[in-house]
Amino acid sequence: MSSKEELNEAYVKDPRIPCKWGAKCYQKNQVHRDKYKHPPLREQGKNEGILKTTQRIQHDPKKENQIRPRSPDTDSELPEPKKSCLSPEATKTVEDIDSVLVERSSDLETRHGNNSGIEGEKKESELQGVEKNDRAPESTEPKQLISEEVDVKKIIKTRFLVEMPDDFYKFYNLCKEILPKDPSNAFKAVDLVLVGPYDVLNGKLLNSEIENKGDYLIHWRYFYDTPEFQTILKGNDKDGLHYGYWRDEPKENPIFVAKNISKMGCKIKPVAETIFGAVDNYLEEKLKVATPFEKAKLVTLRQRVKKSASLNNISMDKNTDRMKARERQVVARTFHGAGIVVPYNKKTQLGYRELSLTDTHLKKTLNSIENAEDNNERAKHLTAIEEAERLATIAADECDFGTCLELGHDLFSNGGQHVQSTALRMLSTAYTLLNRLEFLEIAKAHCKNRKIGSSLSIV
Incomplete structure (x- = not known):
């Protein structure tokens, strides 16, 4: 059997979903390449498939114009979604939703030099007629962690599909002041550890290679965490206590920080509007049962939290006007108690x-x-x-x-x-x-891999 026949047979047996664009697919993002299968012509290797594509483009200027740049305009070739009572975008098919989310992440991943981005740059150079030997050698210098806050925010949005509020980053700065070498464990002495999106800031999710991008959505997602709940702090693993931001709309800032004790059930209890207020509440409860020796440590940490919140003008209130306004909009309490808003x-x-x-x-x-x-x-x-x-x-x-x-x-x-x-x-x-498509992606990922317990890191 020739190599071409073997490739065709492998393509037919490939269980993945066929890409709707087939051989004309312009996607370079590895998320897309892993999820959808493509005709063997585009996958035959560096010396055969890509070279043939290059030669065809060089000798046929009309086909060169068919290579589309990555831009929102390419969505115009997709079938138009049906109209709904709420908005046209709300009734997109699941396939369209996946395509939108893949494109949303492709630019960011390419920019920061991950494997899919490097592969995309190689293919783009070859399609422009540049020979492999003419390209400058890749840098052998080690990659540096992303330090600019704006880049970190974009990566968190890409990985977790939601944005973090200002108090999220301010609290990390406080943790760096307390324990510069290991900010995530700044409060470990009182059984609190930063997790979830904080693992982007500390580099754990930047330095790891996650094959399935959907796994980011279940990183530190406890069994009863609904898509509206994003874990950011974990307590003692014995009872599964953890804190997370609650938001009713994925595109808006969280309404409050809530807590759940997973080994006790599904109850999600609002604690405070910000993480500063939630940690202060936690320390306050700890002080009530602490020994004289433990109290000194708790008091010191609580003073640091209050001082940092004051300097950054961050609320520590446990029931703010914004939380009260949201409570009036709740249409159903639901089993978890936090309620839903529509x-x-x-x-x-x-x-x-x-x-x-x-x-x-x-x-x-x-x-x-x-x-x-x-x-x-x-x-x-x-x-x-x-x-x-x-x-x-x-x-x-x-x-x-x-x-x-x-x-x-x-x-x-x-x-x-x-x-x-x-x-x-x-x-x-x-x-x-309701046009909360980000929550839909989170729900699908979680139900596919829903775990009991407190060992929930994907790293």
Whole structure:
């Protein structure tokens, strides 16, 4: 069998999704190349496939114009999304969502010199007719960590799909003052460690090679963490205490910092508007049960937190006006207690309607599903969940998107394996119609690899 036939056979057997652009695909980002398979002509190697492409472009100026630059304009070739009650973008297909997120990350990864960026530069030079021997040799100097704050912010947005507020970075500066060589463990003496997006600032996620880019979305994501909750601090692993930012819209700043004790259940409790306030609250609670020897250390750290917050004009209040305003917008409390917020018109009552099952009935049904003795008994109880899903979908069709979101949160917070697929369907419907596509990506990644326990780093 010739090498060409072997390549064609390998392409046919490749289980990955075929790229919609086929041999004309212009994507150089490794995320895209790993997720979609491409015809063997573009993958035959440095001396055959790329050279043929180069020769064709050099001898046919018309095809040279077909190489499209990476820009938002290329989206015009994709099929137009269907219109929805909320916005055109809200009803994009999952494939379109993936393409948008891949393009969103490609420019950043190329700019900072990761493997996919280097590979992209090589292909671009060859397509322009530059021979391999004519290129300048690659630098052998070691890569330096990104130090500019603006670059770090972009990397965090690319990796985690959400932006961090100002107090996030200010608190890291405080930790660097306390423990310059290891800022993430500045509060380890009181069982607090910086995790999640902080691992970009300390270099852990910059120096590691993560093959699946979706894994960033589950980095330090605990079992009951909904997509709205982004972990930034972990406590003692014994009980799974952790703190995270809560936001109702992925494109907006967090509303507050909340905490969850994963080994005690799904409850998510708002603590303060900023991380400074949350840590101060933690230290205050620690002081109540501390020994005389421990108190001196706790008092010193608490004074450092208060002083830094004051100098940076950062609120440490536990229940701010912004948190109170958000509380008035909650349309459903949900099992985790933090509640959900969706656009809702009180006069027309458009945006949310109650579930067909009460919380008590829903919890009882879910317990019966998990504790069923056999599949036949379980199927009987699942019928009630299927009916609730059907009615929630009808509500979404009539622009009451909050109903699907509530059911999705409740089933996710229940944590039962037999209803997780239903939870993801409800969340997918709600996040798509509410144009919270970043939350949709997080939900898909988490449900695909949902772990119990406190060993949740992808590094």
